[in-house]
Amino acid sequence: KMQTKFIAGLAASASVASGASVRQLYQGNGSTTWLENLRVRSNGNVLVTEIGPPANLLTFDPTQADPEAVVIQTFPSILGLSGITEVKPDVFVITGANTTGSNIADPPLNATKVWLVDFNQGQGNEPLIELIGEPVLPQVTDYNGLTTFNETIILASATFQDTVVAMDITTGAYWTVFDDPLMASINGIKASDDGYLYWTANSGLVRAPLYEDLTLGTAETVYEGSYDDFAVSDRGFALSVNGTRYAYMASNEDAVQQIIFDDATGNVSSAAFIAQTTNATEWGKGTACDFGRADWQKNKVYCTTGGS
Numbered sequence: 001k002m003q004t005k006f007i008a009g010l011a012a013s014a015s016v017a018s019g020a021s022v023r024q025l026y027q028g029n030g031s032t033t034w035l036e037n038l039r040v041r042s043n044g045n046v047l048v049t050e051i052g053p054p055a056n057l058l059t060f061d062p063t064q065a066d067p068e069a070v071v072i073q074t075f076p077s078i079l080g081l082s083g084i085t086e087v088k089p090d091v092f093v094i095t096g097a098n099t100t101g102s103n104i105a106d107p108p109l110n111a112t113k114v115w116l117v118d119f120n121q122g123q124g125n126e127p128l129i130e131l132i133g134e135p136v137l138p139q140v141t142d143y144n145g146l147t148t149f150n151e152t153i154i155l156a157s158a159t160f161q162d163t164v165v166a167m168d169i170t171t172g173a174y175w176t177v178f179d180d181p182l183m184a185s186i187n188g189i190k191a192s193d194d195g196y197l198y199w200t201a202n203s204g205l206v207r208a209p210l211y212e213d214l215t216l217g218t219a220e221t222v223y224e225g226s227y228d229d230f231a232v233s234d235r236g237f238a239l240s241v242n243g244t245r246y247a248y249m250a251s252n253e254d255a256v257q258q259i260i261f262d263d264a265t266g267n268v269s270s271a272a273f274i275a276q277t278t279n280a281t282e283w284g285k286g287t288a289c290d291f292g293r294a295d296w297q298k299n300k301v302y303c304t305t306g307g308s
Contacts, residue, residue: 022275025060025067025302034101035304037145037229037288039084039092041119044294046302047072047092051080055096057117059125062297072125078113083146085154090119093132093154093169097142101306107160110136112143116169133172140165140174145189145199145229149214157186157199164189164199166214182206182219188229188288194245194266200227205249205259223259223268226252229288231301248274248301250286256303275303 121128141160209217255276
């Protein structure tokens with residue numbers, strides 16, 4: 001049985017993981033859908049990609065007592081949406097393909113599509129959506145996670161190729177940019193404002209220095225574990241006012257794990273589960289996390305799960 005859920009975790013005191021409380025915002029009733037990734041908009045609303053079918057881009061208003069899933073658009077040319085990243089204020093790039101929970105071991109080939117979603121050019125929950133790319137083999141089976149390098153170039157984790165692919169969103173051109181042994185089964189990917197590119201792969205949470213000329217330094221595994229996507233705090237995160245950096249990891253072990261980096265060394269100083277399946281609570285397989293951005297949600301972390 002698969003239960004699609006969308007859950008918000010409130011980390012009221014991230015330095016003490018047991019102090020976090022969890023509020024479930026939404027639970028789907030389908031047995032085939034999968035909430036895969038999310039990004040929080042500057043207005044506090046949450047965008048969520050769904051692996052279906054159908055392939056939906058959803059939005060939630062977490063200020064509502066019982067938020068409804070509002071479908072921004074269904075993408076009939078694919079079966080599921082996966083990665084999402086913000087390239088400019090309220091302008092996002094999303095990707096999807098025909099990979100689903102039932103065919104993920106051997107997904108259909110050459111089905112990946114990439115769209116630009118521009119809320120500045122639309123009204124309310126009706127943004128301007130434009131197809132900007134259709135990458136194919138041999139560079140990519142499908143894009144999994146997305147992150148922003150600059151306003152022109154995004155980076156995508158190519159899970160089946162164990163690589164990172166760069167894409168110019170103004171031209172649709174794409175190329176394999178990073179190929180590292182620590183990218184085996186790469187999943188989530190984030191370019192952080194601390195100068196590192198972070199990703200999850202077979203070895204756990206990995207990072208490498210990311211340079212302005214789009215090259216990488218030496219990669220290192222900073223924490224071992226089995227993870228899907230994740231969020232690494234930037235300098236604006238409310239819980240980082242003392243300089244401490246946090247990561248929230250969507251764990252394949254039906255949990256969300258908080259990792260705290262040491263201020264002086266940049267290495268992991270502690271780790272603890274802040275939400276997980278217990279005898280009283282069914283969490284489900286974590287798929288992604290992101291930080292609240294509006295003034296009223298700066299101490300919140302939002303997470304999606306793919307069911308259980």
